[in-house]
Amino acid sequence: MKADGRLGVAGGLVGKSRVPERLAAYVAKRVDTRTRWRLMVGHCDALADGETLLADLRQRLDVSESWLVETGPAIGAHAGPGTLVVSLQPAD
16 A cells, blocks of 8 residues: 555565565565564466465565465456565554
């Protein structure tokens, strides 16, 4: 969520080499690592990469709850197979 309450893309990463690890580092640099987070990783026909990303983020961040899910058809249609998505929410 943006500061004004709108949902939006915070950033992105394109590549073929070590994408889950690079994305985890990208996300961890941009959030408060002192905050406890609820974490969701979405994947588009990329289960192994999603599992790697989730595990790497759990090591880098203080995570109270986490989920690995398949993305919906809108993300799949627009971003394509291999897409990974990260969603974070401060835990209460």
